[in-house]
Amino acid sequence: MTALSRYELLEAAGRYFDGQTANAREVVVRFGxxxxxxxxxxxxxxxHWSLAGLRDRGAGSGTLSLxxxxxxxxxxxxxxxxxxxxxxxxxxxxxxxxxxxxxxxRRVVFWTxxxxxxxxxxxxxxxPALSDKLATMIxxxxxxxxxxxxxxxxxxxxSDGEPRFCVGDEGEAALKKLTARLTRxxxxxxxxxxxxxxxxxxxxxxxxxxxxxxxxxxLREVDGPEALAGVIAHEIGHVDARDPTRLALRxxxxxxxxxxxxxxxxxxxxxVVVAETMMRSGYQRDAETAADDYAAALLSSEGLPTSPLAKxxxxxxxxxxxxxxxxxxxxxxxxSANRADALRDKxxxxxxxxxxxxxxxxxxALRNICK
Amino acid sequence: MTDTTDPIASATAPPLSAPxxxxxxxxxxxGERGVLFRLAFSRMMLTIVTLGIGRFWMVTRMRQYxxxxxxxxxxxxxxxxxxxxxxxxxLIAVVVLAAYLLVVNLGLFFVGLSVFQGHPAAxxxxxxxxxxxxxxxxxxxxxxxxARTRWRGIRFGLESGAWGYMFRTLGWWTVTMLTLGLLxxxxxxxxSRYVTNRCVYGDLHFEQTGRxxxxxxxxxxxxxxxxxxxxxxxxxxxGASGAVDPDELERSTAGSxxxxxxxxxxxLLLGFAFLRHSVFSFRYLWSNKTLDGQPFMTVELGAWRxxxxxxxxxxxxxLVMLGLFIVFAAGxxxxxxxxxxxxxxxxxxxxxxxxxxxxxxxxxLVFVGGALLYLAAIALLVGLSHAFLQHPMLKAIAxxxxxxxxxxxARAHQRPHDPTAEAGGFADALGADVGAAFG
Numbered sequence: 089m090t091a092l093s094r095y096e097l098l099e100a101a102g103r104y105f106d107g108q109t110a111n112a113r114e115v116v117v118r119f120g121x122x123x124x125x126x127x128x129x130x131x132x133x134x135x136h137w138s139l140a141g142l143r144d145r146g147a148g149s150g151t152l153s154l155x156x157x158x159x160x161x162x163x164x165x166x167x168x169x170x171x172x173x174x175x176x177x178x179x180x181x182x183x184x185x186x187x188x189x190x191x192x193x194r195r196v197v198f199w200t201x202x203x204x205x206x207x208x209x210x211x212x213x214x215x216p217a218l219s220d221k222l223a224t225m226i227x228x229x230x231x232x233x234x235x236x237x238x239x240x241x242x243x244x245x246x247s248d249g250e251p252r253f254c255v256g257d258e259g260e261a262a263l264k265k266l267t268a269r270l271t272r273x274x275x276x277x278x279x280x281x282x283x284x285x286x287x288x289x290x291x292x293x294x295x296x297x298x299x300x301x302x303x304x305x306x307l308r309e310v311d312g313p314e315a316l317a318g319v320i321a322h323e324i325g326h327v328d329a330r331d332p333t334r335l336a337l338r339x340x341x342x343x344x345x346x347x348x349x350x351x352x353x354x355x356x357x358x359x360v361v362v363a364e365t366m367m368r369s370g371y372q373r374d375a376e377t378a379a380d381d382y383a384a385a386l387l388s389s390e391g392l393p394t395s396p397l398a399k400x401x402x403x404x405x406x407x408x409x410x411x412x413x414x415x416x417x418x419x420x421x422x423x424s425a426n427r428a429d430a431l432r433d434k435x436x437x438x439x440x441x442x443x444x445x446x447x448x449x450x451x452x453a454l455r456n457i458c459k
Numbered sequence: 460m461t462d463t464t465d466p467i468a469s470a471t472a473p474p475l476s477a478p479x480x481x482x483x484x485x486x487x488x489x490g491e492r493g494v495l496f497r498l499a500f501s502r503m504m505l506t507i508v509t510l511g512i513g514r515f516w517m518v519t520r521m522r523q524y525x526x527x528x529x530x531x532x533x534x535x536x537x538x539x540x541x542x543x544x545x546x547x548x549x550l551i552a553v554v555v556l557a558a559y560l561l562v563v564n565l566g567l568f569f570v571g572l573s574v575f576q577g578h579p580a581a582x583x584x585x586x587x588x589x590x591x592x593x594x595x596x597x598x599x600x601x602x603x604x605x606a607r608t609r610w611r612g613i614r615f616g617l618e619s620g621a622w623g624y625m626f627r628t629l630g631w632w633t634v635t636m637l638t639l640g641l642l643x644x645x646x647x648x649x650x651s652r653y654v655t656n657r658c659v660y661g662d663l664h665f666e667q668t669g670r671x672x673x674x675x676x677x678x679x680x681x682x683x684x685x686x687x688x689x690x691x692x693x694x695x696x697x698g699a700s701g702a703v704d705p706d707e708l709e710r711s712t713a714g715s716x717x718x719x720x721x722x723x724x725x726x727l728l729l730g731f732a733f734l735r736h737s738v739f740s741f742r743y744l745w746s747n748k749t750l751d752g753q754p755f756m757t758v759e760l761g762a763w764r765x766x767x768x769x770x771x772x773x774x775x776x777x778l779v780m781l782g783l784f785i786v787f788a789a790g791x792x793x794x795x796x797x798x799x800x801x802x803x804x805x806x807x808x809x810x811x812x813x814x815x816x817x818x819x820x821x822x823x824l825v826f827v828g829g830a831l832l833y834l835a836a837i838a839l840l841v842g843l844s845h846a847f848l849q850h851p852m853l854k855a856i857a858x859x860x861x862x863x864x865x866x867x868x869a870r871a872h873q874r875p876h877d878p879t880a881e882a883g884g885f886a887d888a889l890g891a892d893v894g895a896a897f898g
Binding site for chain 2: 103105106107108109110111112145146147148150151153161162163165167186188192193195196199200202203206207210214215218219222225226337340341342343344345347348349
């Protein structure tokens with residue numbers, strides 16, 4: 089203990105707090121044998137603290153606020169520069185943090201597992217199952233009202249200015265004819281409202297309450313009425329599965345759950361948005377695949393080919409270009425090439441003749457519904 | 460300070476042995492700007508890299524530093540909270556809140572859908588369901604904060620009462636809104652009483668004294684101009700809608716030109732009045748607390764001082780950030796010149812020639828680099844705000860504070876450890892952490 093012997097004669101004042109009361113006791117501090125000795129002002133020893141166990145609970149510079157060990161509630165405040173320097177010199181473990189108890193580590197493991205699994209269960213099992221159940225319990229009037237509100241909001245978002253639905257008389261009659269052929273079985277829970285939006289995008293969507301919106305751009309893109317019938321059959325699949333309502337409920341039910349996981353730190357918002365997009369797209373992709381299957385079954389039962397719809401997906405893929413594989417997690421729709429292949433596999437007609445869904449005259453009228 | 464070159468001499472005339480009876484003391488804040496910046500910046504980077512989990516370590520370290528930099532009557536405050544217990548508290552909160560959110564979200568959405576007939580307002584209902592919990596969580600977080608604070612080895616504490624605090628806060632907010640904001644100071648003093656009267660140092664109780672009068676008087680400087688302005692605005696709006704006469708219409712157009720000239724000073728006035736009231740109520744409520752029946756502390760802090768700290772600090776931070784932005788923008792420009800390609804050009808190129816893998820990777824690299832810079836800028840911002848906002852603020856408060864009866868605290872006896880297992884985790888998960896300014 090050569091370092092210690094250098095400070096053998098060093099003495100300094102300190103204030104001692106016994107951990108029982110806040111009363112300060114003025115003490116004299118000096119080094120003993122591998123220890124710090126605390127004495128009263130008239131040299132009566134109060135206690136010995138082992139140098140190895142000594143910890144500083146101060147700011148790490150200037151004044152020391154010492155404790156004999158992690159558990160102790162006693163404190164000794166020293167601000168004598170020489171004594172502070174001496175203690176820093178002989179106690180290398182002075183600034184060591186209290187050890188984390190084993191029980192706390194076990195609790196971290198347990199609660200991490202609990203938090204991850206509960207969030208996983210809620211996001212991927214409980215919320216989907218509950219929303220699917222609740223979607224069937226919403227009163228039809230409420231669902232219809234919600235659908236109308238959403239159509240208004242969506243179309244406004246997608247249009248410059250006032251959204252316009254196309255209302256060519258002959259075109260509408262043709263659209264009705266096409267829809268009627270697809271809903272002949274009459275097993276849908278809600279009546280359909282199929283409309284054409286005057287918008288150049290190649291798109292179509294279904295909203296709660298049997299609302300189906302087809303974009304003018306899609307009418308121009310498809311090769312013939314069978315491809316359009318395929319698209320509408322796909323949207324009817326969404327309506328039949330109550331996808332719009334289910335997905336709205338899932339989104340509502342899981343709102344904020346991912347936000348909880350990331351809590352309150354700067355930059356979290358971006359991460360939350362990315363994670364929620366991934367999750368919703370995951371829900372959506374499953375729904376799209378199911379709607380494709382529904383469309384294939386519906387077309388086949390009506391004696392219609394699925395290959396025109398498959399061809400539409402092929403041409404969409406050419407327009408989109410290939411997406412890097414990892415970005416597919418963010419896409420709300422499955423890969424178009426895979427969808428086209430799946431549809432072709434289910435084609436029950438092939439090259440056989442079939443009863444066209446619309447006459448040439450009707451098809452021309454429908455294509456020009458927006459003129 | 461006595462002569463410290465002779466250890467024996469300093470032992471006989473120790474600087475700390477002066478009796479403190481009947482002598483008021485001021486706290487000493489010895490935090491250093493550079494240390495604070497370094498701690499906050501590095502811990503914030505860690506927080507970002509760990510997707511937020513590092514924040515528990517950051518908050519713990521920052522609090523340790525702030526606490527131990529404040530000493531009163533020769534003994535520093537001590538923060539004994541641990542990062543790991545905060546993590547556990549947060550995980551517990553996630554389990555509970557995820558289930559709560561699911562049930563409440565779906566329930567309210569379903570009810571809202573049926574009641575509001577699909578009106579989009581129904582989608583806002585779930586947010587309202589979290590508000591009461593925020594108050595509850597705040598109280599819990601204060602409790603954790605106090606239970607992990609020591610001075611002279613003795614613990615502070617907050618007795619239980621989170622539910623009571625939640626209901627009272629909801630009630631007083633309702634009262635405040637029903638009186639169009641007039642009784643806001645009544646809520647301030649009532650809630651402060653509720654919390655302060657549950658605060659303890661060891662076995663000694665704090666108590667909030669003080670009356671509504673001074674707070675209300677200060678508040679009227681905010682409330683009256685606001686009320687008058689709103690009344691005039693309503694009158695003008697009613698008058699303008701009734702104006703058919705061309706003369707009157709002309710006058711109201713003149714009014715619409717004059718309006719911004721009136722509105723901007725009004726905003727400034729209201730902003731100043733509100734800040735002045737906040738500073739006043741802070742000073743008034745803290746200067747009217749007692750510990751074991753004796754006045755606890757007095758705080759002197761002027762509104763202009765606070766404005767000076769905030770405006771000066773923010774200007775400085777803005778200048779630093781702007782300077783760095785210019786440096787990086789210039790750097791990016793030079794790099795683009797050297798390689799003859801900018802992100803836009805790369806995207807254009809990709810559109811023309813199809814997205815090749817190499818170009819795709821390039822775009823991703825630019826994107827990732829930009830994101831990293833953005834995150835580093837956030838860490839810088841956090842570091843600077845500790846160094847140039849929190850630090851001078853705390854310094855000003857410490858300088859203006861006096862404890863008139865430090866001898867009272869010496870009567871305190873130790874209180875047992877309060878486990879507070881949730882450790883502020885609910886407030887953290889709800890994004891409503893208290894003491895966020897100091898960590």
